[in-house]
Amino acid sequence: MVQRNCLLLALGLVLAAWVAAHGDKNWPVPEEAKKLTNPMAPTETSLAAAKAIFLEACAQCHGESGKGDGPEARMYDVKPADFTDAHMMGEMTDGEIFYKISEGRRPMPTFKKRLAEEQRWQLVNYLRTFAPKPAPASKPSGAPAKKAAPHKH
Numbered sequence: 393m394v395q396r397n398c399l400l401l402a403l404g405l406v407l408a409a410w411v412a413a414h415g416d417k418n419w420p421v422p423e424e425a426k427k428l429t430n431p432m433a434p435t436e437t438s439l440a441a442a443k444a445i446f447l448e449a450c451a452q453c454h455g456e457s458g459k460g461d462g463p464e465a466r467m468y469d470v471k472p473a474d475f476t477d478a479h480m481m482g483e484m485t486d487g488e489i490f491y492k493i494s495e496g497r498r499p500m501p502t503f504k505k506r507l508a509e510e511q512r513w514q515l516v517n518y519l520r521t522f523a524p525k526p527a528p529a530s531k532p533s534g535a536p537a538k539k540a541a542p543h544k545h
């Protein structure tokens with residue numbers, strides 16, 4: 393049955409390659425979209441307006457504090473993005489975030505019809521307030537690494 397094992401292994405490798413290429417980390421954004429610049433300034437009023445939209449339209453999945461832990465998050469296989477992840481946010485341009493909010497990707501809905509362009513740009517500024525400003529190479533760890541509970545024997 394050596395042959396059969398080889399076949400299974402090959403299938404496994406193909407599957408792994410496919411997941412690597414199409415997995416949830418890979419959300420392709422057109423280059424032109426990435427280059428768009430945000431026309432909205434992150435003023436206090438604009439951020440307050442965006443916060444209201446966020447709480448109404450996004451927080452159920454992304455969580456009120458942007459951690460991706462909203463009450464509906466557990467209903468989906470794909471975890472909603474964690475906006476407190478400075479590394480991830482640092483890698484995305486404003487245009488890229490704007491594109492993702494506009495287009496959506498299942499289970500995340502499309503917002504280009506529901507929200508005006510200015511509202512989506514305001515949301516981009518608001519999402520940036522969740523992560524600590526300077527994006528360092530190392531991830532700020534949300535929760536401290538789990539320590540094994542001391543064993544009593």
Ligand code: HEC
Pocket residue numbers: 416417419445446449450451452453454464468470471472473480489492493497498499500501503515
């Ligand atoms: C129904 C749940 C749901 C709602 C509502 C929702 N999202 Fe999402 N969002 C997701 C999921 C799930 C992902 C991850 C999708 C993926 O990676 O394929 C995501 C991803 C994102 C991303 C991309 C992050 C990345 O890593 O590429 C942004 C930006 C985003 N959401 C912003 C918003 C904003 C702003 C709103 C409100 C206007 C919103 N989302 C509403 C579920 C939701």
